[in-house]
Amino acid sequence: MSNNKSETKPLEKIIELRLPSRLGYERVAMDTASSLARRxxxxxDRVDALKTAVSEAVTNAIEHGNQHDAAMKVVVLLTVRxxxxxxxxxxQGRQLLDQNNVTRTPHIEDILDKSDKGxxxxxxxRELVDEVEFTTAPxxxxxxxxxIHLER
Amino acid sequence: MKTTYYSASMELSIPSELGYEVIARDAVAAFALRMGFTHERVEDLKTALSEACINAIEHGNMLAPNLRVNVACMCDNDRLLVEIHDQGLKHHTPAQMPLSMADKLAGLGSMRGMGLLLIGQLMDEAGFDPNSPDGNRFHLTLYRQHTVEHVPSQRTE
Incomplete structure (x- = not known):
């Protein structure tokens, strides 16, 4: 028997990971994303690119968004389609990302001049995944x- | 009641569908390695956790789609505690006279149902929380100071 609902809506499965804001936990997110992407x-090479992107995003959330407050959570949602x-x-947004920074390409000379090489x-x-969007959550x-798109 | 302070914790939620236990296994393994447990102990934990998640999916949630299995990991200086929580369509009832693994292998009962026996062999502690109000809660514990319980007897003749 056909089910119209399942034909129109893409079938998706969600895995949710809640991590404390402490450096090192980005590795748990990397390994979980990698395990899922491989399967x-x-x-x-695409799994490696995703791992690096996830690591950067979680590290940013820990360091900047949650300001290293271990009681604040970083929530990683992995949606499989x-x-x-x-x-x-x-x-949890203790510090909000400046939207002017999300599209800029850094110049290596400028960054090498700064003491902070971040x-x-x-x-x-942006370079590592197929689509990326930086927003403020509700x-x-x-x-x-x-x-990342699966090419068959 | 004694409350235990855990210095580190993480939570994971997976779809109640066979195959996703592998993702939970890899996430928890990454956590345990980061907490300083050896590869050997983490391999035991991976096997035990996979079994526990499969039990939650197959038995607790009765393979119903759209249900979830939640996994919480807590770690302190003494131990790593992992709790697997299903939505409990079916509550676990312990068998009255459970067969041993040897009896099962000798053909005295079904070859299924060895998951809990296996988990018991691999973990320092494991079991269901008898007072869970909402679904089955099963916990696995690994101690940092691993006590050797199964020393083979040495016979001299």
Whole structure:
């Protein structure tokens, strides 16, 4: 018997991971995303790219969004669809991301001149995944939504 | 009642569908390795956790789609505690006279139902919370100071 609902809505499954804002936990998110992407059939280089992007997004959430407050959570939602994997990373927004920073390409000379060599994360994420979106969640935190497409 | 302070914790929620226990297994393994447990103990934990999640999916949630299995990990200086929580369409009732693994292997009963026996062998502590009001709660514990319980007897002739 056919079910019209399931034909129109893409079938998706969600895995939710809640991590304390402490550096090191980005590895748990990386390994979970990698385990899922491999089982979905993504090639090794794409899995590696996703791991780096997830690591950057979770590290940003811990360091900037939640300001290293271990009591604040970073929520990673992994949404599995037939043809894509969506990874959304949300923090509790103690510090909000400046929207002017989300599209800028950093100049290596400028960054080498600064004592803090950070500032590559957002650019790197853009380079590594197929789609990316930086928004403020309805609850007030920062949210990064990254998508990789499965090419068969 | 004694309350235990856990210095680190994480929570995970997976769809109640066979296959997703593998994702929970890998997430919890990454957590346990980060907490300083050896690869050998983490391998035991991976096996036990997979079994526990499969039980939750198959028995607790009775393979119903759209239900969830929640996994919480807590760690302190003494132990790692993992709790697997299903939505309990069917509550676990312990068998009156459970067969041992040896009896099962000798053909005295079904070859199924060895998951709990296996988990008991691999973990320092494991069991259902008898007072869970909402679904089955099953916990696995690994102590940092692992006590060796199964030393083979040495016979000299």
């Amino acid at each position: 979905m059939g993504f090639q090794g 037939d043809d894509e994997l969506i990874v959304s990373v949300a923090d 500032g590559w994360g957002i650019w790197l994420i 609850t007030g935190g920062n949210q990064v939504r990254m998508v």
